[in-house]
Amino acid sequence: MRCLKLITDEILRSTKMETSMEVIKIEKAEIGYTGKPILKQIDLNIKKGEFIGIIGSSGAGKTTLLKSIMGKATVLSGKICVLNYDLNNISKKELFRLRSKVGIIFQGFNLVERLTALENVLTGLIHKVGVCRSIIKFYKTEHLEKAYQCLKIVGLQDKALDRCDTLSGGQRQRVAIARALAQEPDILLADEPVAALDPYSAKQVMNILQFINESPELKVTVIANLHHIEIAKKYSKRIIGIKDGHIVFDNKPALLTNHHIENIYTHLEQHQEESAMYSNSKLFLNNNNKVEEVAPVN
Numbered sequence: 001m002r003c004l005k006l007i008t009d010e011i012l013r014s015t016k017m018e019t020s021m022e023v024i025k026i027e028k029a030e031i032g033y034t035g036k037p038i039l040k041q042i043d044l045n046i047k048k049g050e051f052i053g054i055i056g057s058s059g060a061g062k063t064t065l066l067k068s069i070m071g072k073a074t075v076l077s078g079k080i081c082v083l084n085y086d087l088n089n090i091s092k093k094e095l096f097r098l099r100s101k102v103g104i105i106f107q108g109f110n111l112v113e114r115l116t117a118l119e120n121v122l123t124g125l126i127h128k129v130g131v132c133r134s135i136i137k138f139y140k141t142e143h144l145e146k147a148y149q150c151l152k153i154v155g156l157q158d159k160a161l162d163r164c165d166t167l168s169g170g171q172r173q174r175v176a177i178a179r180a181l182a183q184e185p186d187i188l189l190a191d192e193p194v195a196a197l198d199p200y201s202a203k204q205v206m207n208i209l210q211f212i213n214e215s216p217e218l219k220v221t222v223i224a225n226l227h228h229i230e231i232a233k234k235y236s237k238r239i240i241g242i243k244d245g246h247i248v249f250d251n252k253p254a255l256l257t258n259h260h261i262e263n264i265y266t267h268l269e270q271h272q273e274e275s276a277m278y279s280n281s282k283l284f285l286n287n288n289n290k291v292e293e294v295a296p297v298n
């Protein structure tokens, strides 16, 4: 009976998904860790197929936002719904299912370095392979084929049997993308995916993310925390700027002006420190965070 309910819930969820098109709905949410709020008054709707670039200073709350989508941060108030799973009221089983549909890649790749590229990608199939088979590396042909296909998408089929510790940073990040793709995710989260890469490798990785997002067969929704504004502007269809836990910009990249950028990257404390520093001289920061000189008083 219980099993039947789970199956019915799952069918209802996927039917809702096809009609609503919204993969993430966050309403007036306060999100943090063990009672400490980090993100405040967050209202955010993300549709299937979007490519979102998240920008903001260190500590602004970008990673916390990605964690909240995976159900790894606490919803202190408000509502979060991801792929029609209500995160305010989610069982362990449902959380496991949700996480199987959300892939994630990190700045530091998080691969098992002593395993081959193919073996790392196979770990992305653990939801299908099962933990026991995965531990003894007893894979079915279809799983090996799937992992190989994912390596092909990121252009690394020739490196399938190379250990990850022999690969370059860019190649490792591409293996991490292939591992996430093996999950057949609806959403791919990328936390500073190119921050540790040289410009050429960064471009390759971003092009792959763009392909995954735009290819009609994949159409994965991509949400990436990006360190470089130029990269964020070039690849994102929508940019979200976070400052001190608040969304202060949410629009098309073409509408992100230098004024917005200055606002997003000026910390409140930094602003106060700088204001204090400037107040000792004849310079001060105006409301637009621009430095102005005080006219001498005669």
Ligand SMILES: Nc1ncnc2c1ncn2[C@@H]1O[C@H](COP(=O)(O)OP(=O)(O)O)[C@@H](O)[C@H]1O
Pocket: 033, 036, 038, 056, 057, 058, 059, 060, 061, 062, 063, 064, 065
């Ligand atoms: N697990 C955690 N427990 C408590 N506080 C955390 C945790 N992770 C991050 N924080 C705090 O949350 C704030 C935002 O961090 P984070 O989301 O990582 O910012 P960003 O990714 O923008 O640099 C920081 O003040 C950080 O110290």
Ligand SMILES: [Mg+2]
Pocket: 062, 063, 064, 191, 225
């Ligand atoms: Mg971060």
